[in-house]
Amino acid sequence: MRTLLAADKVLFATLEDDNAFFFAVAILRAILGRHTVAIFMSPRRCFIQGFINSTVRRHAFRFLKRLRSVTLLSILPFYLDKRFASVADDWIYDPQFWDLDKRIENSDWPDSALAQDLKRKARGRPILLFLGGPSFLKGFPFLAEILRARPAIMDRLMIVVAGKIPEDQRRSAELASEAGGLVIDRYLTDDEVLSAKRCATCLWACYHPSYDSSSGLFGRAMQLGKQVIVRRGSNVDTIASHLKYPVHRCAFDDIEEGAAVLMKIGQGDALPQSSAITLTCRDQSVARLRAALEDRDNEFAEATSGKAEPHR
Structure with missing residues (x-):
């Protein structure tokens, strides 16, 4: 705490790790x-209706936003919901939208035995990757x-579930495995995670x-x-529509539409050059981060195109 209070500037990579601690440090x-x-x-x-905690959070962040020496940067763009501007000073794109730019530029990619194994087992089929701790929310x-309703999907598509399976998802993991999916029930290394993403055709974010x-x-x-x-x-x-990045869309829990979407993986037109989108996200986000860290109201306004309020 003493070090945090004494530092000239502090950046919390995520304030949600400990809301109470963050509020205490920011106010002090x-x-x-x-x-x-x-x-x-x-x-x-x-802004979740019917929850007292949401009301408390809303008023707390509105108070914090009024402090000149505190800058809150949302990773959800304000164009998603104008109300976000009432609890945050500005927004940036999620760093995972633009953090690989140097690797892409230098072709600095790790490989792994896992990625090689996935390619071999796919036998030329497209690969759908469900990555991270499987859960109901994901x-x-x-x-x-x-997969249980349409096991024939596996004839043209390899489905990989990679991540430690929690106890409440064991039955779903069994269903995926019985249908022919590959379930990797363990934590992956950083190199395995990135190399698996690179060898996949499609990632699950539904x-x-x-x-x-x-x-x-x-x-x-x-x-x-x-x-x-x-x-x-x-x-x-x-966000995908705003950035003009094509995606497969599916209504949640619609088995028929979900099966139809899975059958489309690996087909269709080539995806656009994503490097330009990544650079746009990076340049805009870095400019706003720098302006916020240097506490420059004029440059902050310029970086936000005048759409975010400078500190009051």
């Missing part, structure tokens, strides 16, 4: 006249039910409606020029 630093910047992952939680039971946040998997798919499945009408769907 404001009293001392020191600048604090924080990445705000889920401003939408301030749509894993939905995917498993699609999440439950209550989990309507940004998606690092969508961002990585976009950076790597991969196909991606998203929930129709989700925030990620809207």
Whole structure:
């Protein structure tokens, strides 16, 4: 705590790790006249109707936003919901939309035995990758039910579920495996994660409606020029449309449509050059981060195209 209070500037990579701690540090630093910047992952939680916690969060962040020495940067763009501007000073794109630019530029890619094994087992079929801890919110039971209803999909598509399976998802993992999917029930290394994404044809980002946040998997798919499945009408769907990145859209829990979407993977027109989209996300986000960290109201206004309010 003492180090945080003494620092000239502090950036919280995510304030949600410990809301109470962040508020305490930000307010104490404001009293001392020191600048604090924080990445705000889920401003939408301030506007969930019927929940007292949402009302409390909304008023708390509105108060914090009024402090001149605190800058809150949402990773959900304000064009998704204008109300976000009432609890955050500005927005940037999720860093996982633009963090691979140097690797892409230098072709600096890891390989792994896992990625080689996936390519071999696919036998030329497109690969759909469900990556990370499978859960209800991430749509894993939905995917498993699609496979149970349409196991013939596996004749033309290899489906890989990679990540430690929690106990409440064991049955869904069994369904996926029985249908012919490859279930890798363990934590993956960083190199395995990135190399698996690179060898995949399509990534799964079709999440439950209550989990309507940004998606690092969508961002990585976009950076790597991969196909991606998203929930129709989700925030990620809207972001993809705004950035003009084509996606497979599916209504959550619609087995028939889900099966039809899976049958399209690997088909269709080539995806656009994603490097230009990535650079746009990076340049805009870095400009706003720099302006916020340097506490330059004029440049902050310029970086936000005049659409975000400078500190009051």
